[in-house]
Amino acid sequence: MHDFRSTVRHPRWIAYLRTATAMGSGHCLPAHPAGQFPQMTLLLLLAVLGPAVQAAQGQRVTTDALLLENAVAIAVEGNPGLAEMQARAAAMAAIPSQAGALPDPMISLSALSLPTDTFNLDQEPMTQIQIGIEQSVPFPGKLALKEHAAELDADAAASTVDESRLRLIHNVKKTWWQIFYLDRAIEIVSRNKDLLRQFVQIAQTKYKVGEGLQQEVLLAQVELSKLIDHQIGLRGLRQQQAARLNALLDRSANTPVVVPIQVGEDFAGILPEQQLYAHAEASRPLLKQRRQEVEAARTRRDFARRDRYPDFKIGAAYGFRQGENPDGSSRPDFATFRLGMSLPLYAGRKQDKAVDQRTSELLQKQYALQDEFVRVKADISAALADYQRASEQVKLFKTGIIPQARQSVASMLSGYQVNKVDFLNLMRAQITLYNYETQYWKSFSEARQALASLTAAVGGEMAHE
Numbered sequence: 001m002h003d004f005r006s007t008v009r010h011p012r013w014i015a016y017l018r019t020a021t022a023m024g025s026g027h028c029l030p031a032h033p034a035g036q037f038p039q040m041t042l043l044l045l046l047a048v049l050g051p052a053v054q055a056a057q058g059q060r061v062t063t064d065a066l067l068l069e070n071a072v073a074i075a076v077e078g079n080p081g082l083a084e085m086q087a088r089a090a091a092m093a094a095i096p097s098q099a100g101a102l103p104d105p106m107i108s109l110s111a112l113s114l115p116t117d118t119f120n121l122d123q124e125p126m127t128q129i130q131i132g133i134e135q136s137v138p139f140p141g142k143l144a145l146k147e148h149a150a151e152l153d154a155d156a157a158a159s160t161v162d163e164s165r166l167r168l169i170h171n172v173k174k175t176w177w178q179i180f181y182l183d184r185a186i187e188i189v190s191r192n193k194d195l196l197r198q199f200v201q202i203a204q205t206k207y208k209v210g211e212g213l214q215q216e217v218l219l220a221q222v223e224l225s226k227l228i229d230h231q232i233g234l235r236g237l238r239q240q241q242a243a244r245l246n247a248l249l250d251r252s253a254n255t256p257v258v259v260p261i262q263v264g265e266d267f268a269g270i271l272p273e274q275q276l277y278a279h280a281e282a283s284r285p286l287l288k289q290r291r292q293e294v295e296a297a298r299t300r301r302d303f304a305r306r307d308r309y310p311d312f313k314i315g316a317a318y319g320f321r322q323g324e325n326p327d328g329s330s331r332p333d334f335a336t337f338r339l340g341m342s343l344p345l346y347a348g349r350k351q352d353k354a355v356d357q358r359t360s361e362l363l364q365k366q367y368a369l370q371d372e373f374v375r376v377k378a379d380i381s382a383a384l385a386d387y388q389r390a391s392e393q394v395k396l397f398k399t400g401i402i403p404q405a406r407q408s409v410a411s412m413l414s415g416y417q418v419n420k421v422d423f424l425n426l427m428r429a430q431i432t433l434y435n436y437e438t439q440y441w442k443s444f445s446e447a448r449q450a451l452a453s454l455t456a457a458v459g460g461e462m463a464h465e
Helices: 003-008 010-021 039-057 068-078 080-093 142-208 214-248 271-285 285-306 351-416 423-458
Strands: 106-113 130-135 310-320 332-343
Touching: 068 080, 068 142, 080 142, 106 310, 130 332, 142 214, 142 285, 142 423, 214 423, 271 285, 271 351, 271 423, 310 423, 351 423
Parallel strands: none
Antiparallel strands: 106 130, 130 310, 310 332
């Protein structure tokens, strides 16, 4: 039997296929080298290998491609949702100094013991014009607790910003990789569609000369229609994902999104699951936020307990008098000093209830922290399982299934030229190969997306060994 694979690797065959591919399916085939195959087999060779030649010629990196790291940088810099959280955190950071400051003092100006018959300032000895100042002073320790609680709230808001940034990066990465997969899938479907068009032509030609069956033509046409429908669906999904990515990047929804054709296909090692849990507990902004909220709730409970103690109010005033005493001496001015304090007469209905309220709020925050950590560990385990499953599938497709499928197609093509393999099995084998190639890129994209989810769940780029 003629060695098909050694033939198609011959330099003259490579040059022939390139020439035939450049001419397109609408032209007559150029003279084949050495007359080694009949014209029908040459058409089939062009159908099977021509798209691969075109794909190889088209493997170049687009100069205006949106790299993943650039997409992340653009999103972090300009996303309005993240900017909103940053503005909120900045507002919260301005609260602690306000909460820890004393209330503003009160200045007063009074006219005391003024006779209403004459409104004369020197008629009565007690008449005076008084100026005073008054300051409220909370019980010692109250302001410090209020300020500390506000600081913890501000820290929690800052952690919210970090968590929002982490989620934004995660969403950008997942969307970017989804677009990358859809581009590869559309490219594979396009090649497969061109191949089936060639198969339809071959089946029609064989049917006309009495060497084929009509059902072969019909089946090839059905498969072609299914691929066209699949391509339409993929392009619709691609538009949706591009619009979503543009929204994350704060760009117009119809801005073209072009991702690179080629990326590195290696996968980094992943830390053991327990180490990932430990990293998340120490670094995940969401858990930091929950811990800060717990401390803020504890501080407010302590404040509620201290609020049982009275607050104070101190003041001083100076009264100016006019006129003379009966002995002819000038009337002296008056000085006044005040000290007041609140009386917690309704502590059972007010302060004690406030303590109960703050205690319940503290418990709620503690339970929220525990629940959040359980969810984070579940997210880590799920992302790790998805990554391991997808990366193993990538390896299996790359080193086992796809090479074997390609060998199967080559073997069937070699058998088809000597009428030992029927046309339908050859077509199905080729379709299966393209399906495996699509599944490879799907698993590759899912592995990258799972790695992005794992990184976000852990709280940073510490998932790698």
